[in-house]
Amino acid sequence: MKQGLLIDMDGVIYSGEQLIEGADKFIKHLIDNDIPFAFMTNNSQRTSLEVVRKLKRLGITVETKHVYTSAMATGKFLGDQSPNGTAFVLGEGGLLTSLHENGITLVDSDPEFVVLGEGRNFTLEMVQRAVDMILAGAKFITTNRDPSPKKPGWNNLGIAATTAMIEEATGRKAFVTGKPSPVMMRSARKFLGLETAETTVIGDTMETDIQGGVQMGYKTILVLSGISSKDQLSHYAFKPDMIASSVDKIVFPLKWWQ
Numbered sequence: 001m002k003q004g005l006l007i008d009m010d011g012v013i014y015s016g017e018q019l020i021e022g023a024d025k026f027i028k029h030l031i032d033n034d035i036p037f038a039f040m041t042n043n044s045q046r047t048s049l050e051v052v053r054k055l056k057r058l059g060i061t062v063e064t065k066h067v068y069t070s071a072m073a074t075g076k077f078l079g080d081q082s083p084n085g086t087a088f089v090l091g092e093g094g095l096l097t098s099l100h101e102n103g104i105t106l107v108d109s110d111p112e113f114v115v116l117g118e119g120r121n122f123t124l125e126m127v128q129r130a131v132d133m134i135l136a137g138a139k140f141i142t143t144n145r146d147p148s149p150k151k152p153g154w155n156n157l158g159i160a161a162t163t164a165m166i167e168e169a170t171g172r173k174a175f176v177t178g179k180p181s182p183v184m185m186r187s188a189r190k191f192l193g194l195e196t197a198e199t200t201v202i203g204d205t206m207e208t209d210i211q212g213g214v215q216m217g218y219k220t221i222l223v224l225s226g227i228s229s230k231d232q233l234s235h236y237a238f239k240p241d242m243i244a245s246s247v248d249k250i251v252f253p254l255k256w257w258q
């Protein structure tokens with residue numbers, strides 16, 4: 001039976017702009033052994049090509065076929081839900097590109113959807129317009145609910161904060177397409193051409209990667225090179241199938257691949 005991996009990026013492969021030790025060797029092993037994999041990231045700002053270029057700068061050479069973003073999941077979802085639909089977007093390149101590729105027309109008035117992604121280039125005036133559109137009947141979609149890391153100098157508020165602001169102003173809850181939503185977890189698996197029993201998720205965050213994988217029936221591996229720590233695991237009603245200090249400590253073949 002074919003087996004493949006959906007791999008989170010920040011906290012698993014790199015931390016900010018620093019490669020996590022051994023991550024390059026881990027990815028090389030996957031490529032050399034023809035193990036299907038895709039980097040599965042909630043960040044909707046970058047296109048898949050921009051992700052490939054960032055990884056290249058860090059010493060990892062992959063192709064766009066190895067990248068699946070929340071922007072891609074959002075574009076596919078909206079294209080399936082509303083072919084030739086319209087959207088007002090608070091977001092940047094990756095999200096705009098994906099919506100366009102899936103037949104969604106970007107508009108400045110009377111949209112069917114208001115779509116929120118990461119970004120630093122939209123203003124409070126644009127947020128107010130989005131609020132008015134939602135109050136007028138537009139459906140509210142957000143690419144993820146990743147929180148702020150709450151660190152001084154961090155260059156991103158965290159999309160959860162912006163989402164909460166719009167929800168408070170409209171009284172409408174956003175529909176979330178990114179991890180741990182089944183929308184992204186399922187479409188990422190299909191992007192790799194895998195079945196449920198063939199899919200393993202590797203991540204550093206219990207609330208997104210591991211929770212999403214558990215809910216979909218995938219096997220899961222928690223790495224401790226990012227956000228989560230072992231002493232936090234008792235806080236959750238679910239658990240990963242495996243825990244590793246970092247990806248370079250994962251031994252193949254995995255026990256459930258045998």
